[in-house]
Each structure stands twice: as structure tokens, then as C-alpha cells.
Amino acid sequence: MSLNRAILSWPRVARDRLPLALWSAETIAEAVGGTASGAFQVSGVEIDSRDVRAGDLFIALKGESTDGHRFIGKAFANGAAAALVSEPIDWPHILVEDTSAALEALAAAARERAEAVRIGVTGSVGKTGVKEAIFAALDRTSRGAAHRSVRSYNNHVGVPLSLARMPARSRFGVFEMGMNHAGEIDHLTRQVRPHIAVVTTIAPAHIENLGSEEAIADAKGEIFAGLVEGGTAVIPADSPHFERLRGHAQACGAQVVSFGRSAHADARLLDAIPSANGGALVTADISGTRLCFTVAEPGEHWISNALAVMATVKAAGGDLAAAGLALAEMGGLKGRGARHRIAVTGGHALLIDESYNANPASMRATLRQLGQTPATRRIAVLGSMKELGDFGPGFHAQLAEPLAEAQVDFAVLVGDEMRALSRELGKPGSNSLAAGLAFAHCDGPGEAIGALEEFGLAAGDAILVKGSNAIGLGRVVAHFVDRGSTRREG
Template sequence: MTALWTSAAIAEATSGTASADFSANGVAFDSREIGPGDLFIALKGEHSDGHLHVEQAFAAGAAGAIVSQPVAGPHILVSDTARALDALGKASRSRTDAKIIGVTGSVGKTGTKEALYAALDRCSFGKAHRSVKSYNNHVGVPLSLSRMPQDTQYGIFEMGMNHAHELSALTRLVRPDAAIITAIAPAHIGNFANGEIGIVDAKAEIFEGLTPGGTAIIPHDSPHFQRLRKKAERHAGEVISFGFDAGADVRAIDVVAAPRAGSLVTAKLGDRSLCFTIAEAGRHWVSNSLAILAAVRAVGGDLATAGLALAEMSGIDGRGRRHLITLKSGGKATVIDESYNANPASMKATLQHFAAEKIAGRKIVLLGAMGELGEQSAHYHSALAEDILQSGAEAIILVGEDMTHTAAKLEQGLDRGVKMSHASSASEALTEVAKLISDGDSLLVKGSNYLGLSSAVSALVSGEY
């Protein structure tokens, strides 16, 4: 097996000095994630210093470390470990002939990244690489790049942002051959003085890093389509739109319900048509699938294989995975885990799909507040009430201070038989769920990540509640 990195290659990439020869097969900056043969990067953060954990990393089997001060053990000495991580990511990108896809958007980017990986890994017989988890920031992106084997054929990298100019820096590291914006929504809108237009412009920064002749893939159904297109045309050799509108380059021309909550889709891709099944539920996943097909075609992947991969996709933890749990009181219930994050667009899409689902038991929603909405927080939380009312939920549990606005609006239109409670934390909400949930019920859990609603899901799945 060829090593991912040798000490000589690391030293050359980072302009560092090697204390000894070694080879590494993985890269990590968290000493708790180090495995045998990994390279440990001792990053200095606001609240921690990786140099304090070098010994722990070597004890876990690290082959070597990148440090800014000498340590006991094989290491590469550099002046700044954060810059060294960026340099290692750039070197990894430069040494591969892989076709690279960058993915961003307010909603759907992690699921799209995972589906692209499944499709391209399948057609390349295991030669695809992607960023794991949601490693999409100034640390996660270069880390994901540095983990990419040299013989990779396809690389898929998720890129996120909270402020302007963040994506500009990330995309210049990734240098994608194709770049996708899944959708634009008022996520992090509190960080932008010019509101949603600021988000549009910040997301469009992903096109700045496109390789010459690269492909920009944008949502035709977005009200900001023309603005996105103009920005994409400055950097892309080709701009491809996707969506449900007749003018989209890649569009869904027929969508019908498929077994187990998925969709059977007929799509038009220029002069070609493709009929495929999506295992994931919801109209938003149909939209994501169109972007996925556009990207697969742009980088020379196999569309038929992509269709098979979409049919076999299972839910991602925190982003739609379904759990059939055994209740302490007896019986079974379904937990739909959307606990990773939430913004107005993803809340609406999820609740609308929940409304359309036909289930035998009751519908219960456990919804957490949406973060980073700034001065518009009250407006968006109040507006959420209408989608909750239309979801068919017979019990509603709200979590977080901002949900006060939702509760006030709900009280105006709530049916007498619907139960509603307002919890201050995930643990309080779990107590409410335990009182309510019974055999045959379906519980939807969704909220911003800072509330930690995933802990409630974990407790329900494990039975420790």
C-alpha cells in the first residue's frame, strides 16, 4: 500500500524540517481521532493547543506530527501549523489528476456531497474521496484535501460559510472542476447587512476557484437565479441550471411517490432523459438529485450508476435518517432525525414533506429554534407556525428562547385537541417526548445544532430516556 504522505513530501509541501523519516496513511488534528499510522497536526486554537496533546497522539499510534515547537517523536517543524495544514491541502490538490466537485448552499450540501460520493465511488470502483462529516470550514476543507489519496479519480468537497469572503478562500484551495450551489435560504442572515442578497453573493464566491473551463451548477428555481448566473459566468466555462422550471437545463419532468417515502423521477438532461428512484424523501431531494446528475455528467461520471446510487441512499444521521425505536411503554415508534441544523427553508421543506406523509399513528414534532437570523429572527420564527399547523402534528414540542414567537403565533390557530409545550433545553424536551410518544407514532426532530437535539435522538434510539 502506497503511503498517503512521506515525511519528505510533507516537509516539501509545508516548507518544514523533518526530524526523522516516516510515512503516514491518514491525517487528523484531533488527538482523539488519531489511529495507527496517522499524521497529527498540532493546531493552536482560541481555547486549545494541539501541542498539549502530541504525547496522546503518539500513544494512539501517530506516525508523526506537524508542530511549531520540537517534540519527542518524529515530526515536521514549521513556523505555523495552521498555514502548514493549508499548504498540505494545496499540495494534495496539486498532485492529483482527479476531477474535483465543490458543493455549497444554504440547505442540502452535505446530503448532495454524500450522494455524489456514492455515485462516483461506485463508477470509479472505490477511487472517489470526499470530506467527511461536515468538515466544510477553514480547517475542515484543507484537512479533507490533505486526506485525499494521489490516485483519486473523483473528489467531492463541501464548503460552508457564515460570513462574506470565507468561500472565496476555501474554493481557491479546492479548485473545483465543477461547483454546485444547492439552494439559497436565509441561513446566517444575521451576519449580512444586506440580507439575503449578501448570502447569494457569498455563496457565489465558490465559482471564483473554478479551474479554467470549469462548470457552475445553479438552482434555476431560485428567485436569485439571474444574479447567480451573472456571477457564475465571470468564472465558469459552462453554466448549468437545474430545477423544476421549464427553462432549467437539467429538470424534473415527472415526479411520483415511490415506496418507503422516496420518489420516482423522470429528468431531462439536455438531449437525454433518465428515469430513476430516490430513496430519500421530499421534493428538496428531487432538486438535489438534479444537481447531482448535472455534476456527474460535468465530470464524466456514469449517469446510470448515479441513478442506482440515489436509489440506494440511506438517511444521514441528523439529516433525515429514520429510526424504528422500541418504547419503554411497549410498541414501536418512528423517529425522523433532522437534528443537525435548521433554517427557514429547510424547516419549511421538512414540515411540508411530513404533512404529506400518511402514517397510521400520530404525528409529533420536536422543533428547535433557528440560529443566526439576527433582527429577522422573530419574523421567521412566527412564520414557522403556519407550516407546523399544516403538518398535521397532534403534539408540538418547541425548544429554545426564539420559539416564543412561534408559540405565540401557534396559540392563535391551534386546534383544541393539539398539545403544545415549550422547553428550554434538549433534556427538557426529551422528558416531554417520553410522556407523549406511544405505539405507532412518528416523531420529527429538527432544530439548529447549538441546541443539541441530537442528544434527544440518541437517547430515544438507545432507549436511555
């Protein structure tokens, strides 16, 4: 048989009849109940005119402080193919009454047209990293037919936007869901309608608004309410809130799959050997299948994360071997564990970028990892942890113990809430958990840069930068990464 005949006789499947373009004017108008100005096709969906790329559909959302219609000209200047608007414009568009409602309608249409296995991910710590790892595993399994929410698009705008961007030919879709208050995840999960819902862990993040870890577990457990019939709940077996989460899942009719070190875990750790680059060689039992794989990301918390990924991949019908390869190749995300080799006096130092987010559990985990990182000196730049309310002073002061355990040589404490830790470290002699630890308190990232410059970074140092995003410690990372030749490490 000739090559041409072989190609022509290649068996066709239903997915081959699905459109290659993300959306057409006709399909958008049908999905949102709007009126199209004419025929067009778009290759992406965007809500920020600054991020628009050639071929995008720009959705002009109206908020309390701004109106996307003001930026339509900029969106088209950046290459938008069309806009979704509630006011007539001279460019190609779909006209609707309410652009926010139209975004949710477009998201629902994207969900229904794709035969993708949808996965929702939430948790107090680690949800973005786990989301990225699940995507990497399933993208390898499906040879590029996986989709996920980018960055931390996990709120009432980010989730429907991520859904609206899902191509019709997707085989898997992975969506992150966040919250500050009870009821928020319930709304998001009913938009995604996941086949699999993952809770990474429960910790006192957003405790200011929810009042207790039990209430946080209840709020995270809302993700199970959106599961399709017969869906799967993936939950942490080692959590003190395991029974609470399992109860929520079972009440929604979910099949429960657990992960962790506990003997009853379905995805159970058997052994973990630290590797030279800070990762681990993991042996695990995944629902009766024994696997040995490498986790590139450093830290004990990533061993637990990897078990959650494996449990999810198995539930989704993915390839566990491909998932193992993906975990071995993952590098740290910007603001969430990326490692940089920075130029300093006498050579190079390691800078660990955890500047995007922080809560008591993640602070302890990353300080523990810093303590296990080979270094001449260990330096911690810690920014305030937000949304802790009246619990804040206590949680900040309690960081003295993990600082001491990590054998930190110098700590830079940034933000008003960090004054509680500053007072704890400043206690005389035996009254302090970290007696003798050198530290400086700074009001903002500019002062923190000055404190590090005055201290003097040197070859062999390991510097951890971690804090809530509102503190702006990404500026500290950028300062030291950008000032000299660097390379990003695995």
C-alpha cells in the same frame, strides 16, 4: 498465456506509479517547507488527538483557546505515526514555523499531485446531503477512487484538512464549503480550485450576518471565483436568485448548467412518482439524456437535490446509470434525515433525525415531509434556528402554518427563539394559524425528553426532531434510539 504472465503483461498506466501511502516524511517536508526528523509514512491526517487512528499524521494546530501541542502525547498513544509541529518533540515529526500555514500548504500539494476532478458544493440548505450523494455516485463510477470531505468539514480548517487527506490516486474529490460571512467561501474555493462548483439553494440561513437573501446569494456565488479555467457552475434553475447566480458564474468564465423543474433547466424534472418508502421514482432530462431512477431519500427537496447530483455527475464525466443506483441506495445521514424504528408503548414508532441543522427553508421542507409520512399521530420536536438576527422572531412564528399543514398533533418547541412560535400557537381561536395544536415550550433537550415522555409515544407515531445543532437535540434522538431495540430504516 499463463496467469502469471497475464498479470505481468497487464498494461500499466500513470496512476500505477503513484504512491500507495498517503504521505511520506519526504513529501510532507517538501510540501510544507519543513524539516523531517527521519523517514516515515502516514496513512491519514488528523487535527483532533481524540480521533487519531494508527498511522495518522497529527497536525498540532494552535488556536485562540487551545494548542494542539498539548495533546501530542495522546495522539501518539492513539497510534499516530508522526506529527506536524512548530515545537521540537521526541517523536517522529516535521518541524515548521506555523502549523496552520503548513496545513494549507499540504492541502495545496495534495490538490496538485492528484489528477482528480474536484467538485465544490455550497448552498443554504442541503449541501452536506448533496456532497454525500455526489460522492456516492462518483465512488461507484470510479470503483472506489473518489474522495470527499467527511461530516461537515466545510470551514477554514475543515476544507484544507479534507484536501490534505485526498490520496494521490483519487479520480474525483468532492468538497463542501460553508460560510457565516461574506468572503469566507472565496478563500475556500481558491484552496480547492474546483472544476465544478455546485450551489444547492439559497435560503435565509446566516441572514443575521448578511442582511438579505440577495447578499447570501452573492456570498454563495463566491464559489465560482475559484473555478479552474473552463469550469462548470451547477445552479438551481427554480431559485428566485437564478439570474444573480448565473451572473456571478458567467463573470468568472464558467459554463453554466442549471437543474430543477423550470423549462429552461439543463437537468430538468419530467415526472416524479412518490414511492412507498417516502422516496420517489424520478424521470428527468439530463442535458438531452432521458433517465428514470429512484431517489431513496424522502421529501420533495431530495428530488431537486437528485437533479443537482445528476447534473454534476454528467459534468464530471461520471456514469449517470451508476449515479441512479447510488441515489436509490442512499440512506439518511445522522442528524440529517436518518430514520429510526424505535420501541414505544404498543410496538414501534418512526423517529426522523434532523437534529444537526435548521433554517426556515429546511424547517418547512421537513415539516412538509412529516405531513406526507403515514402515521397514527405526528409529533414535531423543533429547536431554535440560529443566526437569524432581527429576522428570527418572524421566521419562527411563521412555522405555525407548516405545522398546521403537516397536521401535527403535538409540538415540542425547544430554545429561547422558539418562544415566538409558542406565542403564535397560543393565540386564541381563529387568530392562530394552528388553532388547537397541542404544544409545549422547553428550555433545553432534557425538558424536551420529559415533555415527550409525559405526552406518551405510542405505536404508529412519527416523530420529527429538528433544530440548529447548538440546541443539542441530538440528545433527544439518542435517548429514544438507545433505550430499546431499533433498526435504521432506508
